Amino acid sequence: MSNDNTVHSLKERLHRVIFEADTPSGKFFDVVLLMVILLSVVTVSLESVASINAKHHDVLRAIEWGITLLFTAEYILRLYCTERSTKYATSFYGIVDLVAVLPTYLSLIVPGAQGLLVIRSLRLLRIFRVFKLSRYIGEAQTLGQAVLQSQRRVVVFLFSVTVLGFISGAFMYLIEGPERGFTSIPQSVYWAITTITGTGYGDTVPTTGWGKLLAVWIMILGYSLIIVPTGILSSELVKVTEVTTRACQACSKEGHDLNAAYCKHCGEALLVTE
Numbered sequence: 001m002s003n004d005n006t007v008h009s010l011k012e013r014l015h016r017v018i019f020e021a022d023t024p025s026g027k028f029f030d031v032v033l034l035m036v037i038l039l040s041v042v043t044v045s046l047e048s049v050a051s052i053n054a055k056h057h058d059v060l061r062a063i064e065w066g067i068t069l070l071f072t073a074e075y076i077l078r079l080y081c082t083e084r085s086t087k088y089a090t091s092f093y094g095i096v097d098l099v100a101v102l103p104t105y106l107s108l109i110v111p112g113a114q115g116l117l118v119i120r121s122l123r124l125l126r127i128f129r130v131f132k133l134s135r136y137i138g139e140a141q142t143l144g145q146a147v148l149q150s151q152r153r154v155v156v157f158l159f160s161v162t163v164l165g166f167i168s169g170a171f172m173y174l175i176e177g178p179e180r181g182f183t184s185i186p187q188s189v190y191w192a193i194t195t196i197t198g199t200g201y202g203d204t205v206p207t208t209g210w211g212k213l214l215a216v217w218i219m220i221l222g223y224s225l226i227i228v229p230t231g232i233l234s235s236e237l238v239k240v241t242e243v244t245t246r247a248c249q250a251c252s253k254e255g256h257d258l259n260a261a262y263c264k265h266c267g268e269a270l271l272v273t274e
Contacts, residue, residue, distance in 0.1 A: 011083075012249065015082070015247070015249045017029050018078055018081060019078070019082075019249075036071075040071075043060055044064070046060060047060045065104065071097070074097070075101060078097065082250075083249050083268075084250050084251055087251040088251075091253075161225060162193075164221070165189055166189050166192075168192040168195075168214065169191060170185055170188065170189070172192060172214055173185050173187075175206070175208060175210050176208060182206075187204070191204050192218060195215060195222065196218055198219075248266060248268055248270060249268070249270075251263060251265050251266040251268070253266070
């Protein structure tokens with residue numbers, strides 16, 4: 001019984017350090033991890049430069065193998081300290097962590113496969129929970145939930161903008177015509193969309209009075225449309241509560257409320273933070 005308790009306690013401690021950034025040890029672990037990831041990305045990038053690789057190939061490869069072994073050990077520890085390891089293994093970060101180490105081993109069989117190691121840059125997404133002051137992670141979670149909850153209205157808005165772009169482009173094609181650079185309706189629609197969004201490449205411009213008047217109307221319309229998605233998201237932002245980086249040891253899901261005692265995804269009790 002004591003051995004079981006010791007193992008369980010070890011898993012809990014490892015889980016706090018590896019998965020959570022709310023504790024000093026967890027934050028330190030993730031900061032170090034981010035630095036190693038950056039080193040790995042820089043190493044792979046330098047390895048792709050022929051002149052640098054020719055001079056320092058052995059050193060770069062040694063660094064890469066050292067980092068790969070470190071990440072392999074980290075991945076195994078993540079599986080070990082998670083009660084339902086398959087949940088973590090099939091999660092977004094679990095797949096990224098696995099893909100981050102596979103290319104180095106595959107390079108032993110398939111030459112050049114190590115170039116896929118740039119996938120490790122995806123792991124930098126952890127920075128959103130590593131340097132978490134409560135408000136930062138809360139804002140990131142809130143924004144994500146607000147976008148999901150307002151996606152239908154955003155889609156309708158984007159569809160409306162596209163329709164306006166087609167109508168405006170068709171009118172501009174009729175006004176300016178091919179002889180003034182508006183060679184087709186699709187090309188005119190392209191001009192209208194870049195004008196509405198404020199991009200304005202300037203590769204095609206209206207020259208007639210009516211064309212310029214239509215362009216002015218489209219520009220003003222583009223500026224007025226900015227407030228629409230802002231209003232849609234703002235109405236959803238106030239509905240979402242603040243969350244933390246605490247991860248469930250059973251399913252590895254994050255994003256729990258500040259005072260949560262149980263995982264809102266699987267119902268398991270959450271570990272008490274130190």
